[in-house]
Amino acid sequence: MQVIPTAIPDVVVLEPEVYGDDRGFFSESYNRNGFNAAIGREVEFVQDNHSRSARNVLRGLHYQIQQAQGKLVRVVTGDVLDVAVDLRRSSPTFGRWVSCRVSADNKRQMWVPEGFAHGFYVLSEFADFLYKTTNYYAPQHERSLLWNDPEVGVVWSEEPIAPVLSRKDREGKPLSVAEVYP
Numbered sequence: 001m002q003v004i005p006t007a008i009p010d011v012v013v014l015e016p017e018v019y020g021d022d023r024g025f026f027s028e029s030y031n032r033n034g035f036n037a038a039i040g041r042e043v044e045f046v047q048d049n050h051s052r053s054a055r056n057v058l059r060g061l062h063y064q065i066q067q068a069q070g071k072l073v074r075v076v077t078g079d080v081l082d083v084a085v086d087l088r089r090s091s092p093t094f095g096r097w098v099s100c101r102v103s104a105d106n107k108r109q110m111w112v113p114e115g116f117a118h119g120f121y122v123l124s125e126f127a128d129f130l131y132k133t134t135n136y137y138a139p140q141h142e143r144s145l146l147w148n149d150p151e152v153g154v155v156w157s158e159e160p161i162a163p164v165l166s167r168k169d170r171e172g173k174p175l176s177v178a179e180v181y182p
């Protein structure tokens, strides 16, 4: 497995080994020992999620202010831009974001630790987005950071976008007033 650093040290991109042959391919999409070694800590996942979204859908930027979730994300159909925003006030990269194209073709995965807001934008006709979380869903603690907050300045696409958003995401809070982590 290749481990690709990002501009935010705790966020890494993983490229699992892919074994192709005349039948297709095989790849270990998750290996506990390999993953823990790659990120340098022991992590236990408690939930697997799967969402399907059409082109131009943007889901995010979400986080749980209590019971924070680490997320290991991948795409099995389609292509997305995956984004993580550092919401740890004590972090030297507080308010900074990183992104990675995650697709069925590149088989990349992004590790988004606890303390980050997370979201993705769909670049293909549709995308099947699968991810593991280190804590259970807790809607009472769920918060949305505004996807287009100019203070954060996430670049979702080369051209301006008018994404399909849930009401929760249309009403996301800018960083200046959002609840953040210590």
Ligand SMILES: Cc1cn([C@H]2C[C@H](O)[C@@H](COP(=O)(O)OP(=O)(O)O[C@H]3O[C@H](C)C(=O)[C@H](O)[C@H]3O)O2)c(=O)[nH]c1=O
Pocket (backbone or CB within 6 Å): 049, 051, 059, 060, 062, 063, 071, 118, 119, 120, 137, 166
């Ligand atoms: C996240 C979640 C949702 N749900 C239910 C709640 C709603 O009835 C329905 C859709 O939920 P929501 O609109 O919050 O789904 P997303 O917009 O994909 O939310 C996710 O989007 C971004 C990408 C994230 O990183 C988070 O994991 C998560 O917030 O699924 C559950 O039952 N369990 C869950 O873990």
